[in-house]
Amino acid sequence: MTDHDSSTSDYFLRIFHGQAFGNFIFLNILGYTLFKDSIQLIADVCQSIIVLATLMAFYVERAFFTRNRIFQLLCLALVVQSLSWVASRQFVPDYALKYPSVKSMAYLFFFLGLAYWLKGDPRRIVITLLTFCLGVIFTFAYHSSFFSIVETGLDGARVDFNYRNAQHGSLIAGACFLFFVLLLLTSKFRKLSLGNAGILLGILLFGVFSVILQSRQSWLAISASLAILPLLGGGEHWPRRKVVLTYAILLMTMLALYQVSFIRERLLAGFVHQGDVHAILTGNWNEVRDFSIGVRLKTWLEAIQWFLAHPFFGTGYGSQSLVITLSKTLPDYITREFRHLHNSNMETLVCWGVAGFLVLYGTLFSVLRQVLCCPVSSRFIKMLAISFILYWLIINNFESFFYMRSGQWVFSVFMGAIYSTALHWELNRLGKEGHENLRH
Structure with a gap:
């Protein structure tokens, strides 16, 4: 390398690692986080800059x-999707794509870029998550008459803020609710300050959103995530008396909410048809008459049959719709209206087989393991990692959020925030090891 090339490289690295460039990318992260599902032009520009960086x-x-x-798993995801495309050319040649598509699984690894550019900075991590919460409110307001919709929801009607449907709104609102609850549990709550008042306001606001959107899958995921939080504190932060008190508060809150008529009616809505519970428990899923539950169970039966026919690599991107459109047993109201399987696990197995399933779950649990084993991960980050991943796994058993815009938005932001500290600790540790090796 010539002296000129060396000086050019050094100049590039100074800019790349410089504070100004890092701040510029952080600004784009905030733009992406705020506008991803509202003003999409701004978000797409910010996202493109983040990808290039x-x-x-x-x-x-x-x-x-x-x-x-995680980077190794990203590379493996590209390989698996390519092999799934090869399988589609063999097993469903009339419906196979002309060229392989790797974007669906690859997009889920966008969080790796966010984690890198957040630089493990606790302040930037919290600002990003707060910006996401503002983005959720802005998105609801952008797509609807915000205050009138909230008023309608408080009167007992199910609302969706004209944002796709209520399931999508409940996903992003529920994630924000968990974030504020964790801020409250990990803050030094000695006296009411402006910051603590803001946390309580966030819990109230996103709690209201989660209630009026009336999504049972979100309520289940939130309840399970809240239920494990007292067990995650440990040691001096969570003495037994505090754990018992927390569970008592959670139980009383749930009982109080159950007394609200529209919440109780929504919870019981899936069991109005006699025989549905028996049909579910005995495996006669085609006999379930409830529309919401029935659609899911009937499409899952078709997906299972498709997966068993192509278990290793699936049949590539788009197979989730083929399961429905090519079915000879699904009723017409399903084949006409739906093109997804209401379950990310089913879609993963159908499209990319066991190989894709292992890549996705390997990614989730690799992030979780690294965060929990990282000595500099805060209690807040560790609790957020466990509760968010549990929330994500539960809710994706009832919708295909892994591969939908709203799901990719919340997954990228939260997983990027969760993984950033562990990623940079590992980066700094390996850098120090390399420096020590050079000295010796």
């Missing part, structure tokens, strides 16, 4: 990323 990071930090488990 992340590709540069992969090159600049290539010695690190080639050893990073």
Whole structure:
């Protein structure tokens, strides 16, 4: 390398690692986080800049990323999707894509770029999550007459803020609710300050959103995530008396909410048809008459048959709709109206088989393991990692949020925030090891 090339490279690295460039990318992260599902032009520009900067990071930090488990899983995801496309050319040639599509699984790894550019900075992590919460409110207001919709919801009608449907709104609102609850539980709540008042307001606001959107899957996921939180505190932060008190408060809150007529009616709505519970428990899913539950169970039966026919790599992107459109047993109201399977696990198995399923779950649990084993991860980050991943796994058993815009939005932001500290601790540790090796 000539002196000129060396000086050019040094100049590039100074800019790349400089504070100004880092602040610029952080600004784009906030733009993406705020506008992803509202003013999409702004979000797409910000996202493109983040992707380009992340590709540069992969090159600049290539010695690190080639050893990073999440990056390795990203590369494996690209390979699996390509092999699934090959399988589709063999098993469903009339419906196979002309070229392989790798974007669906690859997009889920966008969080790796966010984690890198947040630089493990606790302040930036919290600001990003707060911006997401503001983005949720802005998105609801952008798509609807916000205050009148809230008023309608408080009167007992199910609302969706004209944002796709209520399931999508409940997903993003529920994630925000969990975030504020965790802020409350991990803050030093000694006296009422402006910050603590803001946290309580956030809990109230997103709690109201979660109630009026009336999504049972979201209520289940939130309840399970809240139920494990007292067990995650441990030690001096959560003495037994505090754990018991917390569970008592949760139980009383749930009982109080159950007394609200429209909440009780929504919870019981899936069991109005006699024989449905028996049909579910005995495996006669085609006999279930409830519309919401019936659609899911009947399409899952078709998906299971498709998966068993192509278990290893599936049949590529788009197979989730083929399961429905090519079915000879699904009723017409399903084949006419639906093109997804209401379950991310089913869609993963159908499209990319066991290989894709292992890549996705390997990614989730690799992030969780690294966060929990990282000595500099805060109690807030560790609790957020466990509760959010549990929330995400539960809610994706009833919708295909892994592969929908709203799901990719919340997944990217929360997983990026969760993983950032552990990623940069690993990066700094390997950098120090390399420096020590050079000294010796």
